[in-house]
Amino acid sequence: MRCPQCNYRLWNLTARACPECGRPFKPSEFEFRPNTVEFCCPHCGQPHLGQGVLGHLVPERITCAGCRRELHMDQMVLRPVPGVDEKRTQFYLNPWFELHERIFFRRYLAAVWHGIVRPGLAASGVPSQTTYGPSANFLIINLCLFPFISALSLLIFSLLVNLLRYGRWLPSGPGPDLLLLASPVIFTMLSLMTGLAFTVVWSTSIQAMLYLTGCRPHTGRMRTFEALAITSGVHVFTAIPVIGALLSVLTIPAWIVAAAIAVRAVQATPPIRTALATLALPLLLLIMTINLVLLA
Ligand SMILES: [Zn+2]
Numbered sequence: 001m002r003c004p005q006c007n008y009r010l011w012n013l014t015a016r017a018c019p020e021c022g023r024p025f026k027p028s029e030f031e032f033r034p035n036t037v038e039f040c041c042p043h044c045g046q047p048h049l050g051q052g053v054l055g056h057l058v059p060e061r062i063t064c065a066g067c068r069r070e071l072h073m074d075q076m077v078l079r080p081v082p083g084v085d086e087k088r089t090q091f092y093l094n095p096w097f098e099l100h101e102r103i104f105f106r107r108y109l110a111a112v113w114h115g116i117v118r119p120g121l122a123a124s125g126v127p128s129q130t131t132y133g134p135s136a137n138f139l140i141i142n143l144c145l146f147p148f149i150s151a152l153s154l155l156i157f158s159l160l161v162n163l164l165r166y167g168r169w170l171p172s173g174p175g176p177d178l179l180l181l182a183s184p185v186i187f188t189m190l191s192l193m194t195g196l197a198f199t200v201v202w203s204t205s206i207q208a209m210l211y212l213t214g215c216r217p218h219t220g221r222m223r224t225f226e227a228l229a230i231t232s233g234v235h236v237f238t239a240i241p242v243i244g245a246l247l248s249v250l251t252i253p254a255w256i257v258a259a260a261i262a263v264r265a266v267q268a269t270p271p272i273r274t275a276l277a278t279l280a281l282p283l284l285l286l287i288m289t290i291n292l293v294l295l296a
């Protein structure tokens with residue numbers, strides 16, 4: 001937390017003006033990486049962890065755990081959590097929103113990677129002032145790109161098998177094999193439609209389950225939708241040629257885990273109840289599928 005005017009460090013201060021240049025400041029003007037900054041009571045020194053999306057206190061007004069005084073986060077003395085380097089407290093921006101990065105594919109691959117290895121951070125790094133549009137675009141790209149690569153590789157594979165077995169790419173001619181040739185496009189369209197519908201319904205069900213189990217989500221349903229969208233890059237493994245389609249058995253559970261972590265990061269809800277809320281709809285669909293298979 002540096003003074004925007006003179007770059008002076010503003011940690012450990014009770015005063016609300018920069019000691020170097022006199023510019024007034026409020027802690028709420030600054031954005032931090034969640035769980036890296038402590039808000040200490042100016043009366044008793046009791047630290048409270050900034051767990052909100054912007055590393056702020058949630059809620060902004062609290063009762064001090066030490067002296068029971070009512071405090072607003074702007075009255076408190078800030079410092080990095082002991083053992084956390086000052087650099088690590090800087091607000092993290094999800095690479096998908098780094099619009100100054102002109103190489104689209106670099107931005108995209110970085111966002112996919114961050115969604116896999118740090119889903120909580122990836123979701124909290126979605127700027128809160130944006131609409132859900134950019135996150136939805138990221139989801140749409142994933143829903144189209146991975147199935148298309150997967151289906152295209154399977155098509156090429158089956159054409160090669162035909163060539164080896166029958167000496168022809170298409171043994172029964174281009175007419176009857178039209179469905180095979182169109183399979184990448186059909187598969188991609190199906191994935192896009194079902195994936196989009198599922199993610200919208202899933203985010204609504206998570207939000208409803210959180211309210212039903214007595215949680216108070218920090219923000220609305222759109223942030224939950226963004227959390228699901230921004231972690232959907234875990235399905236990248238399904239784009240591995242030929243075997244990729246089989247890997248969805250692994251990437252679907254991986255998405256549920258990443259989504260639960262991401263939802264918890266943006267909604268600041270209790271971990272177990274967030275996990276149950278995230279698992280509810282996929283579990284229901286799994287049970288329905290098993291029932292249908294058993295009935296058939
Ligand atoms: Zn200053």
Ligand SMILES: [Zn+2]
Nearest residue numbers: 041044064067
């Ligand atoms: Zn206190």
